[in-house]
Amino acid sequence: xxxxxxxxxxxxxxxxxxxxxxxxxxxxxxxxxxxxxxxxxxxxxxxxxxxxxxxxxxxxxxxxxxxxxxxxxxxxxxxxxxxxxxxxxxx
Numbered sequence: 001x002x003x004x005x006x007x008x009x010x011x012x013x014x015x016x017x018x019x020x021x022x023x024x025x026x027x028x029x030x031x032x033x034x035x036x037x038x039x040x041x042x043x044x045x046x047x048x049x050x051x052x053x054x055x056x057x058x059x060x061x062x063x064x065x066x067x068x069x070x071x072x073x074x075x076x077x078x079x080x081x082x083x084x085x086x087x088x089x090x091x
Contacts, residue, residue, distance in 0.1 A: 035056070066082055
């Protein structure tokens with residue numbers, strides 16, 4: 001779950017200066033972005049189920065929960081939403 005959370009937090013941090021109660025370093029954000037890009041084998045900016053299974057096993061395990069619109073693809077927005085929900089539960 002920590003990689004899943006870290007990925008979601010990094011994506012949130014990449015789009016804004018702060019993320020739910022935790023600020024990631026530039027190096028952490030870069031590493032997570034690199035993992036996302038490596039998993040996105042077709043370069044379309046989203047992670048489908050096969051890409052998650054091959055490159056992001058913890059995200060794959062929670063794929064159906066994260067894929068809130070049920071389209072079979074995870075967008076950065078869906079991961080940011082998950083990070084927001086996680087941050088709300090921690091408060």
